[in-house]
Amino acid sequence: MRFEALCTGDELLTGLTTDSNTPYFAAKLFAQGEQLQRVQVVGDKREEIIRALQYASAEADVLIVSGGLGPTADDLTAECAAQAAGVPLVERPEVLEHLRALAAARKFALTPNNYKQALVPQGAEMVVHPMGSAPMFILKFGRCIAFFVAGVPREYRYLVDREVLPRIARMQTQEPHRIFRAARLLKTVGLPESHLDANVAPLAAAHPQVTLGFRTQAPENHLKLVASGATQAAANQALAAAEAAARTLLGEYVFGADEETLGGQVGKLLQERGATLAVAESCTGGRLAELLTAPPGASQHFTGGVVAYANEMKRRWANVPDELLGRVGAVSAEVAEQLARGIREAAGSHYGLSITGIAGPSGGSPEKPVGTVYVGLSGPAGTRYQAYSFRGDRDLIRAFSAHAAMDLLRRELLRPAP
């Protein structure tokens, strides 16, 4: 089966919005064993939409069309679909009823524009749904089945998951040579992309049923493994073998998989050990605490944190002596260690983690250029520090610093408790 997508909307062609819908559908479709072959994006223009519908439906078996189903004048998709299919628009009573119920619930009056949403190409299958006013409809262009869905991401994703993909799955059961897939995203930290690539190079030959993909989401680098097989069990098995091999090759650089986050993994390790954590950060300005508290349940192991921007607050909240600050400067190994030790004591937690550095753009010097960062870690095994020099803008340096700190603690927690 050939799969295509068509996205409509001027906002996609003027750079106002980025299409996040198609990647969402593409990833889910691929996991279901099929690959999107072509995407077209066109603006809110009748002739462009009609032509794109004809071009796609002439070859595709399945087409997903998004956008242009709203009530305003530039919502042209239903009209263009009717014209491309050579059928008239008809008013569907079930849609009218849905629109009236929606208006009553939200206490607004239906305008003439709203009624437009009940006009759909004759012969279309309707899917009225609770996520929005625009109904989804399904229309055949010759042998091509086209799903017309709203472009609002919340509605699009709902419809893809609940209506489009299940229908595709039913079509797949009739495919004689169906491909099954299984996928895993392995997430690494501390490993440049070129090294990740080189480290897993041996996988390709040993696991021919598995394709490798690389994605950088600074400061993380991700490896995607997608296994294909003639049955789901075969795909799962090929994936498991490749994943095990990849984890062996990458070792502790892999901190998690799929939806797991570095902050969440650190939390899980603390939880397993029944340990608590407090943090003291300077240049990252709260980012470290934010990442550690993003996962639900963080209050179980995260005691608290301070953003000790002014030196006075380093002294007051983490007991960093003025004498030390004067002697070695706030951005130093000694202050990183004392911040970690001091916050651990102040919060009465098992671990203390700290960051002090120069995120820039100003504040650098020849001895300590922008990107100089010290991370301190204090715990049952004592107190130590790690020095880094990161490159990039302020935001990137802050991001790399917070990840480096979490990773230092993560690796400590992977060791047996002292």
Next chain:
Amino acid sequence: MRFEALCTGDELLTGLTTDSNTPYFAAKLFAQGEQLQRVQVVGDKREEIIRALQYASAEADVLIVSGGLGPTADDLTAECAAQAAGVPLVERPEVLEHLRALAAARKFALTPNNYKQALVPQGAEMVVHPMGSAPMFILKFGRCIAFFVAGVPREYRYLVDREVLPRIARMQTQEPHRIFRAARLLKTVGLPESHLDANVAPLAAAHPQVTLGFRTQAPENHLKLVASGATQAAANQALAAAEAAARTLLGEYVFGADEETLGGQVGKLLQERGATLAVAESCTGGRLAELLTAPPGASQHFTGGVVAYANEMKRRWANVPDELLGRVGAVSAEVAEQLARGIREAAGSHYGLSITGIAGPSGGSPEKPVGTVYVGLSGPAGTRYQAYSFRGDRDLIRAFSAHAAMDLLRRELLRPAP
């Protein structure tokens, strides 16, 4: 002139990566007076790429093609371009020289794969550039001028800015009816998108040369104004008039424009007043401090912050009495006020800002469901609080809470100092 784009790469059709290049080009092109008419995305398949090149170049005057210029086996773009144009591939010595210099500088040996990057369609204009190994090339398909650029975002953006857009600008000078544009992004907070839309509805009729676009970047809603004119001065003037009218209609909901951030604007207002700020946050876990310290120079007015997750830390860092916590609970108006007052005193700052709430997914109750948030503000004019009930997941509730707190302080700072 008709403008089209073609993006190649299996990773775009399996959902591994999202194309951020085309929105970048589209926005810059639109600002330069032209609109992209169609985008095609295809995978790394010869027949798909050739067909897409032919389909686009048959109609477009200008085509930008990205991806597939690397050294690996699935980089097929140069080969497909030659085939679509009906010319042979030839080896270009200036590219070979560039590749050798690059390899020497980076201390790696050239592989046979690398030499492939010197093979380009006969007759192409070459643009060897320092951002990568793949040269950009320019090829004519009949009257269509096609720019072939690397898909790596860093290289793509560099080439679009320095090579592609200036060449398009030179082509525009020969256009008899050239359109000039001027754009402004107005950023609002605290105003639902439907209200934003309704508030600025009068603009459309009064400013026919200006188009309005809406974009939600929760918790913010943005209004994009794009003015068109026969000269740059006319476009600028139309934009200025529409922007002034929009600002009048939206009032204090507008916190900034274009690259300005809410954290940055709060910082600017504090700076103007020579005032300092400290924060105490609970459910937002550091996000408030992070947003306030993201702009460069935040250390001038941001004294410090605490993430008082455990009640013990609320007592120790912001002097919230155990008795109060026991009586009204950590998520309460009284505790929000005391957190703000206490952190202001502890840090010796002019203002103290606090957040306490339930970000979920657990921890809610019938009286205080998930999404219940209190913001406290303490300053020269006294201490007060504001209550909110947000909907959404944990991340969204944290995001809305931090924005609500910054906005409360921003509005306070817009008033005359007491």
